[in-house]
Amino acid sequence: MALEQLTSVPGNILVVDDTQENLEVLSALLELEGYEVRMAINGEMALMGVEAEPPDLILLDIMMPDLDGYEVCQRLKSHPKTKALPIIFISALDDVFDKVKAFQAGAVDYISKPFQAEEVLARVKNQLTIANLEKSLRQKNALLNKQNEQLHQIVEERRELVTSLQEMEEKSRQMFDQAIIGIYQRSPEGRYFKLNDALAQIYGYVSAQDWLDDPDVHQKLPYVDDQQWPRFLQMVDKQGFVKNLVGQVYRADGTQTRICESARPVISPEGQLLYYEGFVFEIPVK
Structure with a gap:
């Protein structure tokens, strides 16, 4: 699959935050980019929403009452049906310990509050593209088990994609790290x-x-x-x-x-x- 096809696939995103304003801002930001967005106001609603219809990506707040983001992430990662879901934490907690704990729980990325529009969009696109690529690779590997030359081509496409995404994310961060x-x-x-x-x-x-x-x-x-x-x-x-x-x-x-x-x-x-x-x-x- 060509790089352009992989990077243009829209996604279904579940946003989880106990602050209504954060939900509305993130929802508006993502919907204007063409993503389908669902919202959950707490951890229990998030788990029910995932069970009913697994999203392509989850933006998950850490500090929530009753069931915090770490617990939600750990539950999803412990279930075979949802363990592959990419989860990006969005939190005001910005210590190294908190970030390490987030990745240990199974997160693929971490965005600190107050978040910046272009950073959120870049990281969301990054993870959705990688998820689409991994899905494509699984499908191709099932068909091309014995065709090493084609498998090598897929690996080269992955390397090209990762390099391109890293360059895109770095340029975006340099341009907008001062934006509010x-x-x-x-x-x-x-x-x-x-x-x-x-x-x-x-x-x-x-x-x-x-x-x-x-x-x-x-x-x-x-x-x-x-x-x-x-x-x-x-x-x-x-x-x-x-x-x-x-x-x-x-x-x-x-x-x-x-x-x-x-x-x-x-x-x-x-x-x-x-x-x-x-x-x-x-x-x-x-």
Whole structure:
């Protein structure tokens, strides 16, 4: 199977976290990339969800009440039906001991909170691609037990894939290791009415309340280019959502910064546009 085919296969992802906001942010981030996402608010729900329909990948929080992420991972790895499921831990625990314990429990990767959008996407794609490759290898090995030359070709493809993924992940980390994720809700006219502190800080404010208390931010949109908002609306009209729209915005002190944003419209049952919800990350200056 060609490298391009392996890296383009979408995945079914189960996100497990006892914080609703984390679930919603991760779900929105992954769904905009074309993944099918299911959510579980605790460990027991996660185990039931896996039993009903095993996902292709699990993003698993560690610190959860009753049944923590380590126990969930160990249970899945002890069962023949689920032991091969790739599990990525996402946790605020960042000590070496915690990471070692995560890998000992059976995790394939570890992402520290606060997570960064591009890192999450890179690691998810990495593990899904490897999982697809391993599945492909198992199928091929069953058919090619005695054909050593073809088996050698598969091994070479694996080496090429791993090298490519490592290079891609390193480039992604270098570009976005300073990025923070801002979350917002804005009116159909583009005015922000709800945002988190991270977004306010991208725009040069101390907090979301500091932003909302500034009368100047309600007078005009923050884009440097007057055509940026029309481009936003054109993307929504054409494809139903906004994905990776890059532009310049003004900060509180009048300086400019470069952002990338993704968003989707929220529609009422009657078909009326209520507002847009989305997320933003700042593109660091190289």
